[in-house]
Amino acid sequence: MQPTVKADPRDIWQAETRAVAQTAMDLYSEKYGDKYEKAVTCLTKDRDALLAFYDFPGKHWDYLRTGNPIESVFATVRHRTVRTKGALSQKTAKLMVFKLI
Secondary structure, eight states, rough: OOOTTTTTTHHTTTOOOHHHHHHHHHHHHHHHHSSHHHHHHHHHHTTTOOOOOOOOOOGHHHHHHHSSSHHHHHHHHHHHHHHTTTOOOHHHHHHHHHHHH
């Protein structure tokens, strides 16, 4: 696969170590900094927060790297509401969502 502005960030968050990730982020900044200045600034200003998962044990990285953590929280809610097929009132639906989350 040819490197692109969309695919290159994968080298950052899939890096084996924090040092490799920081190097990949520096390369990304050099490569795309002129053309996408605002995006690169946004990425680099939060460097420590974006790479914070490297502070945790390696066995947890797959879970911490997930692209959509909010979606997994609502999977149970979606599962239950699809099964009820509109049988809930607004009040009982809110109660069910509150209890499931």
